[in-house]
Amino acid sequence: MMNGSNTESRSLYHFRGSAPASFRTSLIFIPSKFANVATMLLVPSVKCSPATQGIGLLSSQILKRFSSSKRWQARQLKDRFTREAAVQGLxxxxxxxxxxxxxxxxxxxxxxxxxxxxxxxxxxxxxxxxxxxxxxxxxxxxxxxxxxxxxxxxxxxxxxxxxxxxxxxxxxxxxxxxxxxPPSTILDADYDDTQLKSGENASSDKQTDPxxxxxxxxxxxxxxxxxxxxxxxxxxxxxxxxxxxxxxxxxxxxxxxxxxxxxxxxxxxxxxxxxxxxxxxxxxxxxxxxxxxxxxxxxxxxxxxxxxxxxxxxxxxxxxxxxxxxxxxx
CATH class of the missing domain: 3.40.50.150 (Vaccinia Virus protein VP39)
Incomplete structure (x- = not known):
């Protein structure tokens, strides 16, 4: 559920029925550009029930991926071979x-x-x-x-x-x-059919016999x-x-x-x-x-x-x- 009046993009996590009493969460808001991944992550506290522990694990994995991606990007920007590859069109x-x-x-x-x-x-x-x-x-x-x-x-x-x-x-x-x-080109107006056929034969001679x-x-x-x-x-x-x-x-x-x-x-x-x-x-x-x-x-x-x-x-x-x-x- 998205609230258009909020300047910060948020979503709400819904339970069907009432949430378990043992489910306690802290809220982590991710910038709006990551809203399609997760704008609100539910991190369970120590007293989470086994049924809800996976949610906290998933949230920590997503955060680690963001962190790893940032490190990779920073390393790429500093790498001289990466920069040189871009310059040379590689x-x-x-x-x-x-x-x-x-x-x-x-x-x-x-x-x-x-x-x-x-x-x-x-x-x-x-x-x-x-x-x-x-x-x-x-x-x-x-x-x-x-x-x-x-x-x-x-x-x-x-x-x-x-x-x-x-x-x-x-x-x-x-x-x-x-x-x-090699492309076939006519060099001048004096290039006659005899020369053209001769060139075609020479080109075909270079090909391997099937x-x-x-x-x-x-x-x-x-x-x-x-x-x-x-x-x-x-x-x-x-x-x-x-x-x-x-x-x-x-x-x-x-x-x-x-x-x-x-x-x-x-x-x-x-x-x-x-x-x-x-x-x-x-x-x-x-x-x-x-x-x-x-x-x-x-x-x-x-x-x-x-x-x-x-x-x-x-x-x-x-x-x-x-x-x-x-x-x-x-």
């Missing part, structure tokens, strides 16, 4: 992590095919497009609906779903799909920055042997849970890389440090000639994230 500060990895290990070349797993919001894909121009192609895969950066092809879906992986393999099977074509299309060993670089953003309800497959989707919700703050979830996602990306990555291709994946990352590193060493572990300068000091870089598939 989707997020994460672009600098991949830029620093590429500066050190030189994973990108012009004309490469790059698959970016967990691409949203698209900062890694932006870097991949810029570093593989003019004839490269980048395919982003993510369950989050996001506007892809210019020059990026995308597939929306849960990568852990075998059907989505089949779509990705089908996409990369065609070596010309998603690859930019008979040679094969999803196996057709990708030059696989990037994985995956993390699960929310629980799925309908529309996507989410089951697997270890149910990794439900084990990771971005970062929970629980080190073991975040580490275990990231290991599952890295293993899924690595298994996919074994199927599509060409000889000499490269692999980059984000993970959260923990007891299992040594085993993952050993698996990478079996597949790649060189394996490096790196925490880029743009990663926050307090973050447990790190990156494996597998160079030159055997």
């Amino acid at each position: 989707k997020s500060r994460a672009a600098f992590k991949l830029l620093q990895i590429d500066e050190k290990y030189h994973i990108f070349e012009s004309g490469q095919t790059v698959v970016d797993l967990g691409y949203a919001p698209g900062s890694w894909s932006q870097v991949a497009v810029a570093r593989t121009q003019p004839h490269g192609r980048v395919l982003g895969v993510d369950i989050i609906p996001a506007q892809p950066p210019k020059g990026v092809s995308t597939i929306q879906g849960n990568f852990l779903d075998p059907n989505i992986q089949a779509y990705v393999r089908e996409f990369v099977r065609d070596a010309n799909r998603g690859r930019p074509y 008979k040679q299309w094969d999803c196996k060993y057709s990708v030059d670089v696989v990037l994985s920055d995956m993390s699960a953003p929310w629980f799925q309800t309908t529309g996507f497959g989410k089951r697997s042997l270890s149910d990794p989707y439900n084990r990771m919700m971005n970062t929970s703050g629980i080190s073991f849970k975040d580490h275990a979830g990231s290991m599952d996602l890295c293993h899924a990306a690595l298994q996919f890389s074994q199927e599509v990555l060409r000889t000499g291709g490269h692999f980059v994946c984000k993970f959260y440090q923990g007891a299992e990352d040594k085993a993952l590193e050993e698996q990478l060493r079996e597949l790649f000639r060189k394996v490096h572990r790196l925490k880029p300068e743009s990663s926050r000091n307090e973050s447990k994230e790190s990156f494996f870089i597998g160079l030159s598939r055997k």
Whole structure:
């Protein structure tokens, strides 16, 4: 119930019938801009009945979220990589992590095919497009609906779903799909049909013969920055042997849970890389440090000639994230 005569937005909490005698509350008023969330929170005192204790718990959780959001915003404003990303038109500060990895290990070349797993919001894909121009192609895969950066092809879906992986393999099977074509231009009035046909034939010669299309060993670089953003309800497959989707919700703050979830996602990306990555291709994946990352590193060493572990300068000091870089598939 809203009182229009009040300058401060308020709402009243109603009980059906009379309120329990043991229910005692103190009132906390939230500024009107949060009125759609809760303009009045009921905080039970020590003598609350069990039936009403949940209301106070909910109110404290909302206040903690407001506080956490404020801290995050303040940290973002002070962060130099966040500011620089905005200046350069990058989707997020994460672009600098991949830029620093590429500066050190030189994973990108012009004309490469790059698959970016967990691409949203698209900062890694932006870097991949810029570093593989003019004839490269980048395919982003993510369950989050996001506007892809210019020059990026995308597939929306849960990568852990075998059907989505089949779509990705089908996409990369065609070596010309998603690859930019040079524009045809007439230079002057003397440009005749013979020259035009000659140019068309030269352009078609650069394309791969469809008979040679094969999803196996057709990708030059696989990037994985995956993390699960929310629980799925309908529309996507989410089951697997270890149910990794439900084990990771971005970062929970629980080190073991975040580490275990990231290991599952890295293993899924690595298994996919074994199927599509060409000889000499490269692999980059984000993970959260923990007891299992040594085993993952050993698996990478079996597949790649060189394996490096790196925490880029743009990663926050307090973050447990790190990156494996597998160079030159055997």
